Amino acid sequence: MTTFMLTDTTAGKISAQLMHLRHQMGAPAIGMVLTLVVICDERDQYDSLRAATEAAREHPSRILVVISREADEANRLDAELRIGESTPGEVVVLRLYGELTEHADSVVSPLLLPDTPVVAWWPGAAPQVPAKDPIGALAQRRITDAKAVHDGIKELAILAKGYAPGDTDLSWARLTPWRSLLAAAFDQPVGKLKKGVVEATAGHPSAPLLAAWLTERLGAPVKVADSAGPGLTSVRLSLADGELSVSRSDARLATLSRPGQPDRNVALARRTTAELLAEELRRLDSDEIYEAAVKRLAKSYKG
């Protein structure tokens, strides 16, 4: 891996240096499919970049990490360029100082790959209206993570208010295996749903989101209850002829029970951030199902 440091630099110099490094390695053109902009704190940088690089193995990308440092220092842009084995694409870690912290978009915009999608990801705190954020406005897809902040459920309610097509949240991606299993269970005719309950550790933002989705789709009230965890532990749906449930206590193997049928075990492991991110990058069109679920969550949210 080649790492190259540039201090007190500009976007133009970074571009030129990237091109130069590529030529030096003898691979001037590669098939990067998107630009992923990661907006995070210095302390989240390592983990986020790791997840992003792993996801980039599935979706070769130029990864731009934007870190805002001390705003009261003199204006300065430092960059760290990485090209090589760890990723099929390129990584640029940008550190912004002084007034420049308010104008990150001026650095990011010239570094975006031409004519390919831009994805913005906030691994920690996110703006209230991601689409109105200067960097968010450059992106077609804006990924937040409600679970990373203190009150994740409130965060989702706020994000729902500022929703724009292209927004998604990793707490929604965490639900895909659950939703997939439930949808598969409903592929066989089941009776009308009377009521249901989703159980998870207290404050887990995915739980009310799953409940909101089920309510939205099945037209019956689905509540959220606390459990010992870890994460989501069960979904119980009361049907006309009994209870359909998926329960998981060890974060790996779940049991599916339905009326009149034997219980069956299904692998349902929690996924890493890299896997969640890779799923997000697979579809870059707006997720209307998420929109409906998160807006329903916000409607019933009493903060």
Next chain:
Amino acid sequence: MTDPAAPAEEAATVAAAVAGTATTIEVAAANPLRDPRDKRLPRVAGPCVMVLFGVTGDLAKRKLLPAIYDLGNRGLLPPGFSLVGFARRDWKDQDFARLTHDAVKANARTPFREEVWKQLAEGIHFVPGEFSDDGAFDALAMALKEIDQTRGTGGNYAFYLSVPPKFFPAVVKQLKRTGLADAPEGSWRRVVIEKPFGHDLKSAHELNEITNEAFPESSIFRIDHYLGKETVQNIMALRFANNLYEPIWNRSYVDHVQITMAEDIGLAGRAGYYDGIGAARDVIQNHLLQLLALVGMEDPTSFEASSLRREKEKVLKAVRLPADLKNNTARGKYAAGWQGGEKVVGYLEEEGIPADSTTETYAAIKLEIANRRWAGVPFYLRTGKRLGRRVTEVAVVFQRAPHLPFSKDDTEILGQNALVIRVQPDEGITVRFGSKVPGTAMEVRDVSMDFAYGESFMESSPEAYERLLLDVMIGDPPLFPHQREVELSWKILDPIEEFWATQGQPEDYPAGSWGPPSADEMMARDGRVWRRL
């Protein structure tokens, strides 16, 4: 189920009631949790059992069992999915589970995860017996009925015949006798068969009669694993999702098409099967003609099985053989030589091959498609064993520019434009075109523009068998050739085989080379050359 059911139907009704009914497209469409806009949710198969005949075979260990695990790992197997092995071994369930475990560990594409294995292992069963043994099949029927009760699989069974075709009649007869081939209301029974689908038109027809006795055509899934490959499906995306290629995809711009499947290996233990079959029946009849159909067909009205098959059949029907078979086909067999730094024996010295064998290990043929789009554009198909390296590709070679406003010297080394679909390995697409060599002189030379799958998409795209097994369980047939396609392909190949049968020994070519001289001469007569691969 309040109506009293007749005793004969009772068992079936019980099974169906246990699992509800089978997943059908209609039920899935009515599922309130599914929405076409919800693209995160994958297609998951409904509850079912896969019964595998020939579990100890190479294909099962290398491809099928790992593919089943990979499907589970991607969350695509239904809860309760069960796998039943049937073979002539004195085994218990756990012996088959161990075989599966080892095969998965050795050959699965996705990482091994304990919880996925646990889910799969719970559903693994084994039934010992011979194909001629009525008792063994009665035991199989009993076992399946029990699995329906304990695992809720609802009487949905897929029978995978991973056995040589000579055993098909016995297995199919047994499935019919035990009633396993007949699906009770609300469930399904499917049979999966592998190539070879016969060795000529007549035998293909007979084989089909046998299978048809027990299973209707709509329940027969013929696996041509090439059609499960991403690159092959991408031929349709390339042609029909883009506006860039279709306008030039015809006789006005295309000079000729070369379809190649080259292998670097020799017989690899398949001597018993291969001798008497040869390269053309083994590869051209199925894989290469399917590729030809996909490259040559008109756009289907949709990607439903019936529309897609109709277009493929139309183009196969339009295929014409050259009048002079001697000068427009070539066949060879590899002689001893050096292949990739290894000394290898010739075909006739391979173990199990008679010294007077006339089987070819290399075949090249020239075909034309008699329709408005392709009239006069030759399609050259070639395949061989012990060639320079392993590569499968489709190359569409375009005509030269009608006029070159350069001096003759400037374009001396300029070739023809080409679009190459690299099927395997290094899946991708290459476009070759002329470009100015940097410098003060105007010199034009060929350059390539490359698109590699591994570069732009998933590192581990699903294996062909994963996709095909999932399609069998879901009941989605577009990627499986219809019997009519199989028969049309034999109609193309049979006259060539008959002609070759009168020609004695095939020509020798040294192992590690690119085929016999007659193949190059055949191209030279048309003023063309094979692409150097």
